[in-house]
Amino acid sequence: MIREFAPAKVNLTLRTGKVREDGYHPVDSIVVFADWGDALTAETGDGLSLSISGPQGGAIPADETNLVMRAARMLAEAAGVEAAARLGLAKSIPAGAGLGGGSADAAAALRALNRLWELDWPLEMLAGIGAEIGSDIPACLWSRPLRMTGRGERIRLIDEWPAFTALLVNPGVAVATGKVFQAFDDLPAGTGQGFRLTGGLDRLSVLADLNAATNDLTAPACAVAPNISGVLAELAEDGSAELVRMSGSGATCFAVYADSGVRDSAAEKLRARHPGWLVQPVEFPGVPAINPA
Structure with missing residues (x-):
């Protein structure tokens, strides 16, 4: 049995523009991945099947509409192999949470089946298939600090990045990404700020630059789901958090803390x-600097 972790995707920053002619919105986002998320297994079997379990698995369909099944079918077709595997998905990431759960699951399926079917394809090839299914899937294939641009399918890996201790908070509300982007398009052009590295790559310098940036979808998401405003306010209330923001299109918000003791309190x-509420302590693993020999 092959096992793949499908970590939650967190947008530390998110700039976006009005909808393009192709129906997609241009984005520019600094993305990290938590040490918490879903888990996918794959083993040989007759035909292709998917079973779903876990605390957030009850409302997730296991049919052909699931991104895991779509990814498996597309990979088999592209590789010219039979779509045969028993897939199991343990869901911890809520649906409609702004954490890329479905995309993370599809990316994990592509990585797992790449091994199960002995294709030995590089991640770049898998990303080409993933991008046809969902804009977040290429980023989730790497599952490490990176910058997303285009509609999300253009990836630039970050070579050095600090680790952060954080808290993910979801008020139990599923938010449809399409509704948030529609609300964004209905608003006047905003004055958000993209991420710019103005100092060093040490933790405090990066935090200062992250605080200067924004998530452009926050206001429209709060209009769609007012609960988000309450979560953000509570995370910022006691002043112990170093960064408070919504992830993706919501409704999950996050706060970064100086250490795990402050976070756990x-x-x-x-x-x-x-x-x-879902209140999940996490770590955002960084990318350590490479010291020349």
């Missing part, structure tokens, strides 16, 4: 006040 208070 904030998590305990939030759980006590909002037992129905």
